[in-house]
Amino acid sequence: MKKTITFLACATAASGVFAKLPAPTPEQAAAADLAKAKTAYAGRVGAYQLCMSENAVANRFKTAGTPAPAACVQPPPFVAPVAAAPAPAAAPAPAAAAKK
16 A cells, blocks of 8 residues: 555655647747857867877877877857748738729
């Protein structure tokens, strides 16, 4: 009996997990896109900085006759994504000609 009650209590509590969230507003979607773009740009900058530090270490311990480390490509400046304009609403159908 205790197992059944415990199971039902857990099932009832877990049912809230399956609730559907409302769709994000356009402002929330734009903020999420901006955050995603900033995160991606931070990743590119981090990769560039890592490449530069690896090259500095490689140059420090480089011996004669070994090739130079690969060149690092600096990412371009951050540009915020442009929010997509909502599609224009369809023009209302012209009124039917009035019967005479």
